[in-house]
Amino acid sequence: MTRGTLEHANLTVSDIERSSALFQKLLGWHERWRGEAKNGGETIHVGDERTYLALYTDRQPYEPFGRSVPLNHLGLLVDDLDAAEKIVLEAGLETFNHADYSPGRRFYFFDWDGLEFEIVSYA
Known part of the structure; x- marks a missing residue:
């Protein structure tokens, strides 16, 4: 058997500086x-030594996909869920679907381009 980990995800966004x-x-x-x-x-490429998001933009007008097409959401793990939510809200984005069930707490948000993220903490 082989083992692996997600090394990166490549996301098309309208403003790479803002997303980064x-x-x-x-x-x-x-x-x-x-x-x-x-x-x-x-x-x-924004990340740490092991994993990253490749944020891409081109010179064409940005045309977002519909909700959950073709990606449902991308899950990101944080140590402090409350601090993470504050950062998302300060960026002018809305959070929703807050839940607290095993194995951790979570919330979701859409970025400016309609990409959905789940933020989860097992702390």
Whole structure:
């Protein structure tokens, strides 16, 4: 048997600077890399030493997918759920679907581009 872990997810967003700043503050991550990308676009890799989000934008008008198409949500683990929610709210985003059941507490939010995130804490 082999074992693995999620190394990165590549997300198309309308404003990579804004999205990068949110994930750096929310998760304590840093910018790992930045550079030119396909179609005259730009990418920022924001994460830690093991995992990251590749945030991509191109020069075309951004056209978001419908809710939960093609991705339902991306789950992110934090140590302090209350502090994480404060950061999301301070970014001008709304949280919803708060739950407290085994094995942890969680809430959800949509970013500015309609991408859904689940923030969970097992603390």
